[in-house]
Amino acid sequence: MEIRSSGDLALAGPGRVRGYAAVFGAAAHLGGFDEIVLPGAFADSLASGQAIRALYHHQGDALLGSTKSGTLQLREDDHGLQFELALPDTTHGRDLAVLIQRGDVAGCSFGFTVPDGGDRWEQRSGTFLRELLRVDLREITLTSDPAYTDTTVALRSLDEQNFFAAIRDPIIIGRRWLETCR
Known part of the structure; x- marks a missing residue:
């Protein structure tokens, strides 16, 4: 599972939090490549009715809510993936x-996997760019660990040795070489 970050949190009232778990078009600088989330990337996950969890710092034992119970509400708007969470x-x-x-x-932050055809890679001005077209959203998380400047917070586990080997071999780029897990 891959993890990305963005958004600002705000208390929406007693026991309620809202914000954006992802912002469309904002470039994340992830070491050897840049990445952006495109509008519609979460549409299939949201329409599927699958259970998506809200966690604290990506910790499974720090469950804050879920779409299944209705304590987490998610929707895409023009800005990104918006959420409202009733804190337990x-x-x-x-x-x-x-x-x-x-x-x-x-x-x-948000955790996701990319289905076949869900991303597009290109090289622009010597930098690799990954566009996320469609992702399988697994979780959103509330966190305080900023890792890059274009978004508020990030937590990522990427095997850099495999990444740099992959960018030397263009065939590998199109494959699931960026599958990560925490």
Whole structure:
């Protein structure tokens, strides 16, 4: 699973948080390549009715809500993947509300896989660009770990040795060489 970040968090009321888990067209600079999410990338996942979880720092044991229960609402708009989350009355939920209010946690991330044909690669001015056309969204997460400047927060696990070997071999680029997991 791949993980990307973006968005600003805001308390939408007592026990509610809203923001953008992804912003369309914003370039993420991920070491050896740039990446952008295109409008419509999440449409299939949202239409499928699959359960998508909201987590704290991508930790499965820090569940904050889910689309299945209705505590997480997701939709695409012109700006990106918007969400609203009803925080649980749990230690994670209460702590997170305080951290958001203080500004310690101000960003979001999302975890996904890319189905065949879901991305497009090209080289522009000596830099590889990956456009995410369609992704299978697995989770959104609220986090405080910024990793690159064009988005608020990022958490990523990428095997750089395999990445740099892949960019030397154009055949590998079109394959699932960027599958990552945490």
